[in-house]
Amino acid sequence: xxxxxxxxxxxxxxxxxxxxxxxxxxxxxxxxxxxxxxxxxxxxxxxxxxxxxxxxxxxxxxxxxxxxxxxxxxxxxxxxxxxx
Numbered sequence: 001x002x003x004x005x006x007x008x009x010x011x012x013x014x015x016x017x018x019x020x021x022x023x024x025x026x027x028x029x030x031x032x033x034x035x036x037x038x039x040x041x042x043x044x045x046x047x048x049x050x051x052x053x054x055x056x057x058x059x060x061x062x063x064x065x066x067x068x069x070x071x072x073x074x075x076x077x078x079x080x081x082x083x084x
Contacts, residue, residue, distance in 0.1 A: 008064020011056055018053030025049050 018025065026045055035048040062068035 004066065005064055008060045011060025011063065015053045015056035015060060018056065019050050022046050022049040022053070 023046070026049065031045040032048060036044040038044075039047055041047065059068065062071070
């Protein structure tokens with residue numbers, strides 16, 4: 001329980017850093033070619049970094065609350081069918 005909370009808070013912190021420091025990431029990591037191709041708007045890589053950070057925050061919150069462990073197997077079973 002304590003470990004899940006710690007990892008969840010760590011994931012949320014990293015996600016917040018990715019969202020707020022997206023410009024820094026862009027300058028140090030660079031642009032991502034396939035993201036620029038498919039998102040095609042100005043700053044496609046910037047948008048991708050922000051979306052990645054938000055997704056990490058959501059997944060970390062779900063993991064921290066224990067919802068991910070209960071929801072994910074049921075979702076995958078409904079998506080692909082069969083027993084997991």
